[in-house]
Amino acid sequence: MATKKFLTGLGAAATAVKMADVDVITSFPIRPYTGVMMILSQMVANGELDAEFIHADGEHAQLSICHGASAAGARTFTGSSGVGVTYAFETYSPISGGRCPVQMLIADRTLDPPGDFGSEHTDALGCRDQGWIMGWAETPQEAFDNTLIYYRVGEDPRVRLPQFNCHDGYFVSHIPGEVEIPEQSQVDAFLPPYQPVHPLDPQNPVGHGPQIFPDQGPALEAMRHNAMMASMPVIEEAIGDFGRIFGRTYSPFLEEFMTDDADLAFFINGAHAQTARYAIGHLRERGVKVGLVKIRFIRPWPTDAVMESLSKFKAVGVIETNSSFGIARGGGILAPEVCASVYDAPQRPLIASFMAGLGGEPITLNEFYFVAEKLSQIARQGKAEKPVYWLGFEE
């Protein structure tokens, strides 16, 4: 019988890691993700989870140890936040290119300087080109579910890619919500044991990662690209199986809310979608035809799904809880990808970015109302007065 528990995002993820019978876990403390490791260390100490719980000498070491363990055939788990994520940066491409399906929990955090424990997506988004599967959980339930789904997709022999299992620091990592915990048999039915293709095993010797000549480069990179592309149908398959086994059906790549008759849409990633839905409810009462499009996977970016969805609207506001100083259009990281997605659409919406929730501030209902007002204006005028609005700094 599935049971219902009140768990934080970190607690939910730890529970899923335990049920996934992970073999090797690497820890190093940094706020706000540390809690997941505290819970896992207790599970190991109590004998609830049989895993090597390793105190790594830093985040770069956490990832390195997982790389070796995964190459040797173990299911591995690690995590970090903020500058810890960026410190480990060197390791990300070797791990994804080495096709080791390591899973890393990122409870995101604003990057230094200076110290700021609050949530921003930049730490994880900064790694989006490293060849890992990446997406955000909006609630503790999604944090639990994504842990299992990401192992299932990442370890699939057609994919074999590592995964960034992200969620907003504090908003999801620390605020408890109701989580339905399935039976172990359901988890086992959904997630088979990890079967590496060419592990490091003296019984079958192979060499991982010899030096190449530049002319060997293009094919190897094309193959990595193909693996990431191959993950898309596998994600659909996995989400379908998930629904059947656990009774929770997700839309694989995009989740839409009140978009059927909407002219305007908020495009969002992560936990602030919760507030957005409340705002939309209120706006609808006032007659504003606005809906929400929440993206569930940043990598692989679902280009076609985004184009199809956003073509419906007159104006789209991309909510950016991230920073990339000097990026195209001068706003955040998501907008250029959104614009690229709709580039080939016969009917392109007007797009504006809204820098919101920076530093870990909540995005208030009033701020969403402001976004809707601007989008209405943009739709009416047929163009945006500017490509980027900084919420809290606008008149």
Add this chain to the structure above:
Amino acid sequence: MKSYQVKIPKEKLLPEAGIVKAPPPNGEQEGMITGCWRVLRPVIDHEKCTMCRSCWIFCPDQAIELGEEKMSVKLKYCKGCGICAGICPVGAIERVPELDFEDGVVRLEELF
């Protein structure tokens, strides 16, 4: 769902993730044949040789073979470094210019 995969022709395919097979023990890695580097070839005088194994143990390239009756040089891989000649306690190894040999690597039409 449209696939954005790129078609890679069979002849351009490489081992996935660059994971390659290991050669067998006591085997060879033909991906890097080094006999063609040689300028001076070690020649073993089997009369003088006492089979002490010094040349065999110190060869960086595993190019001295430990035979039942006598030591021999793997010409396909020997780089001609000369460590064997220098370490031999009885001076049984002489370094002779490759050019002096009919099958010297500098003369070969096709390298190994």
Add this chain to the structure above:
Amino acid sequence: MEAQRVEKAKFDRIRSLQKAPIDDYYVSGHRTCAGCGPAINYRLVAKASGKNTIFVGPTGCMYVANTSYLCVPWAVPWIHAQITNGGGIGSGIAAAYEARIRKGKYHGPYPNVIVMAGDGGSADIGLQALSGAMYRDHDLLFIAYDNEAYANTGIQVSPTTPYGAKTTFTPPGPVVPEGKKLWPKDLAKLIVGGHPSVKYVATASIGYPLDLMNKVRKALNVEGAAFMHIHAPCPKGWGFPANKTIEIARLAVQTGMWTMWEFENGEFKLNIEPKKLKPVSEYLEVQDRFNHLTAEHKAKIQNFVNQKLATLGIKVPVEAVTA
């Protein structure tokens, strides 16, 4: 319920060259320089360790030169590591085998996990990962093969480069007549000094192959972390002819520039206790990397060597002549 360390097979001592293992697990066909010291080391280590081995290869000569291109000369499993994380990747492999054997997910013997890192990947950019692996006492052997420079990138200075050596980052000139001004780190002492769980630490040299192979076996027999610092002269980097690699290695020991000792079960033991040392100038004068040194520089080096040996209990100082 306490997690036990997985059991493993033990090696015998190699009594003589005639009794040395015949099989080679580091085979012909790699792009290392003719006369490469680290290649000789790899061959000896692979021979001593045998079939049930997994090598970790941080970036360096023993990576790039050995695996050019898209091929490997090891007849056992091998994985590339970043120059920063040989200790990390090795720890991960060790942990994976501990977990998978204990949980019944792998049915085979526990492997010999050997990290083969250069001096840079051990004493410098890789030091943290090495220390972490030793502190956590993973069942592995970390070998630092020391050719006293970042050789693969074209001979740049590393923390084990001797005082007075010319490298492409320490060229001698009027402003810096000695070339390298800094005194080298003593890696093996770093490990012994502060890592209480490490049960075996040894220095070795390719000039003494039986000693090297037996130390590798002792290190692998240990349950837990072991460390070896192995001297592997580099003809290209040090400026001596390719056929002199073993001579130079022995000369280093005969002059005290390299010392041979073991730390086993809490006890320190000298392996070679010279009764009389050759003056360091005999070692310095046959390598181009030292040919800019004055008598004064050489005297400083002689004093450094005298002092270093004294701390190891070898009191046979050679007079440092400054003129």
